[in-house]
Amino acid sequence: MLSLIWGTSFILIKKGLVVFAADELGALRIVIACLSLLPFAILNLRKIEPHRWKFIVASGLLGNLFPAFLFAYAETQLASGLAGVLNSLTALFTLLIGAMFFRQSITWMRMVGILIGIAGTAMLIFSGNNSADLDNKFYGLFIVAATVCYGGSANIIKFRLQGIKPVVMSSMALLTVGPVAATYLFTTGAMYKLQHVPGAWEALLYIATLAVFSTAIGLILLNKLIHVSTPLFASSSNYLIPIVALGWGVLDGENIYAWHYMGMAVILMGVFVVNRAK
Numbered sequence: 001m002l003s004l005i006w007g008t009s010f011i012l013i014k015k016g017l018v019v020f021a022a023d024e025l026g027a028l029r030i031v032i033a034c035l036s037l038l039p040f041a042i043l044n045l046r047k048i049e050p051h052r053w054k055f056i057v058a059s060g061l062l063g064n065l066f067p068a069f070l071f072a073y074a075e076t077q078l079a080s081g082l083a084g085v086l087n088s089l090t091a092l093f094t095l096l097i098g099a100m101f102f103r104q105s106i107t108w109m110r111m112v113g114i115l116i117g118i119a120g121t122a123m124l125i126f127s128g129n130n131s132a133d134l135d136n137k138f139y140g141l142f143i144v145a146a147t148v149c150y151g152g153s154a155n156i157i158k159f160r161l162q163g164i165k166p167v168v169m170s171s172m173a174l175l176t177v178g179p180v181a182a183t184y185l186f187t188t189g190a191m192y193k194l195q196h197v198p199g200a201w202e203a204l205l206y207i208a209t210l211a212v213f214s215t216a217i218g219l220i221l222l223n224k225l226i227h228v229s230t231p232l233f234a235s236s237s238n239y240l241i242p243i244v245a246l247g248w249g250v251l252d253g254e255n256i257y258a259w260h261y262m263g264m265a266v267i268l269m270g271v272f273v274v275n276r277a278k
Helices: 002-016 022-047 050-074 078-100 108-126 131-160 166-185 192-196 199-229 231-239 241-251 258-276
Strands: none
Touching: 002 022, 002 050, 002 078, 002 199, 002 241, 022 050, 022 166, 022 192, 022 199, 050 078, 050 166, 050 199, 078 108, 078 131, 078 241, 078 258, 108 131, 108 166, 108 258, 131 199, 166 199, 192 199, 241 258
16 A cells, blocks of 8 residues: 555645746645644653653654655656656665664675665666766766665664654654645745746645645554554555556556666565565
């Protein structure tokens, strides 16, 4: 379910960018997601222990606010299907950050998987023959940065926020970043576009769907999965996300070339090795 929800998010971002700028889309996504879970946040606000708030803020920034903007900027130049493929790196960075900051074990076999994943990423981002590919390749690094953020957030949820119910955790994380996104939103031209630009409300519908399902509900499912398993297992949803994302991209007329599939195969091989290694 998580793979299907998140795999669809990339085409929704693409549809929202038809009218709204990347920063407007990112802000709208966070604000709408925050509002959708606001009742849960208000009801449980006093239940959060004071020493946990710094970790909730960190999770809100790394798991929600920063990626919302980074993915939107990336998709101004990258096909939605390829953005979904690069998202697979989340599993690799989840392992690396867990080893570096949370004392999680990392074996030589898992290091091999990480190196394979990095090689696949380089193939996907820096391959291609035409000038458009070469001009736009660095936008893939926005997604790499977003997956680093996701990896950090997953480890914080598992090792610093264990015991908080998933819906409470999700609503609190969004509550910490929602006001920031709302404040920024009103400095943009998003409200003007809703009043004067044709197709703006349709684009907002795509963004609202993205916010409610991919951000709010997806975050709840991810938190539940992390709590009952491990951050690395939870990140295994990345196996199916590229397939869903590429499927939507092809249906929307995006051009997917042989080297894209090769890069995707190498990345998924790396993720597989990381998850299977003992």
